[in-house]
Amino acid sequence: MGKTKVVGETGSYGARYGMTVRRRALKILKKRHEKVACPRCGKLVLMKRLSVGVWTCPSCAYTYAGPAHVAKA
Ligand SMILES: [Zn+2]
Numbered sequence: 001m002g003k004t005k006v007v008g009e010t011g012s013y014g015a016r017y018g019m020t021v022r023r024r025a026l027k028i029l030k031k032r033h034e035k036v037a038c039p040r041c042g043k044l045v046l047m048k049r050l051s052v053g054v055w056t057c058p059s060c061a062y063t064y065a066g067p068a069h070v071a072k073a
Contacts, residue, residue, distance in 0.1 A: 031070040039064060047071035 004011035009029045010022040017025075035044045040062040047055045047066075055071050056063040066072075 028069060031072065034070070034072065036072040038062060 007019075007022055008026050010026045013022055013025075033046070035046050037044055038047075038057040038059060041057060041060040043057070043059045045057055045059050048058055049071070050056055050063065053065055053068045054063065055066045
């Protein structure tokens with residue numbers, strides 16, 4: 001259970017929270033799987049989140065502070 005055509009990943013929330021909120025959340029959740037350019041090695045990678053707002057590059061292990069939930073604002 002989880003993904004649906006209309007509400008995507010937020011389908012896991014069921015009928016809760018309302019359409020407006022779920023649509024807003026989906027916009028952010030979509031960015032979760034986006035690759036971003038590393039500030040040090042410049043490679044386009046899927047950043048790993050160590051903690052809230054702490055990201056690390058899987059390629060060069062560079063760790064930096066960034067947005068809380070997605071690697072790129
Ligand atoms: Zn890197």
